[in-house]
Amino acid sequence: MTPEFPYVQLPGSYRGFFRKASLWEGADHILCVKGTRFNEEYRRFYYRDIQAFIIEKRARAGSVGWWIVLLVLLFVSMIAAAKNDPPHSWVALVVLLPLLAVRLEITVRRSCRCSIQTAVSREPLPSLMRRTSAEAVITRLQSRISAEQGDLPDEIPPLEEDVVAALRPANPDAPPASQVLAEAAVRERHRCAVRGVNLAIAALFILLVNSVYTFYVSSGGKPMSLTATSSTESLIGYSFIAIGLIPVCLSLQYLGSLRALKGLRIVLVAMIALSILRVILRFAVAPIALSLSRSEGPGVSALFERYYVNTNGVLQLALAAIGLLLIVANWDTYRRGGASSN
Helix, strand or coil: CCCCCCCEEEEEECCCCCCEEEEEEEEEEEEEEEEEEEEEEEEEEEEEHEEEEEEEEECCCCCCHHHHHHHHHHHHHHHHHHHHCCCCCCHHHHHHHHHHHHHHHHHHHHHEEEEEEECCCEEEECCEEHHHHHHHHHHHHHHHHHHCCCCCCCCCCCCCHHHHHHHHCCCCCCCHHHHHHHHHHHHHHHHHHHHHHHHHHHHHHHHHHHHHHHHHHHHCCCCCCCCCCCCHHHHHHHHHHHHHHHHHHHHHHHHHHHHHHCCCCCCHHHHHHHHHHHHHHHHHHHHHHHHHHHHHHHHHHHHHHHHHHHHHHHHHHHHHHHHHHHHHCCCHHHHHHCCCCC
């Protein structure tokens, strides 16, 4: 902090392709900066006016652009590794898959939505997307807020009767604040559940179409070949994997904080695991098919390849059917996000 620029940047920031946000500590206020690459919006929150920081555990994907870049790189690396062009191109795939897993873990388990409460409004702080950053900011600002507002006494005396009467709402029929907050939480849960379930249905239908296409290719007149990884069938299969991962990741973002939808989250995580397993087994099975073709003849190799492809299709079909049946059986509960209908 200098006289020319009396601010120190607080932990946490959001930088996407088009949007950005940051939080800055000043002498008597914090400065929230939000905007795009073309304009910026500034909002001051004075320490004397801050009533609370609200941290809600919620899955946050962050910048969608970085997810698109990661999935495109993963798709390109899968094609390059399948063709082995250039040599040892599978190294990029080995690096990107754990990177995707770590990104998903941070998105689902270590993210939050942070807001600041004043006497007149509650404003979101988009730069505080991770719980570690939000907790670090609150810990750092606690001393400044206490210095401005003072500490609460250890024992608070009871209010006088006339003060209690003055604090009662003018409209006796108005719902209490706790009820209003509970209803707002139910509406937010319902919104997240609707979007998450819709994205999950789209991902399951993509997986279902992929399984049908797998059976169609396997039962066609053209024999399957795991060694010819640059074929049109292989490229279409990799496209299904890449396209299917997008709604899966977005659905997990909305369903991450809804306990009632744990079963559906398990199905979505299983879809990610199946996609990774399909890519890994593809590389492991191709040399086996090639050795069988050389030692036992093309007939045995073709039978082995058809058995592998059909097993792959059965797993996809079973997982898609389990997910869709789970959604149909718990339709009302899932669409409400587990909230009571009363």
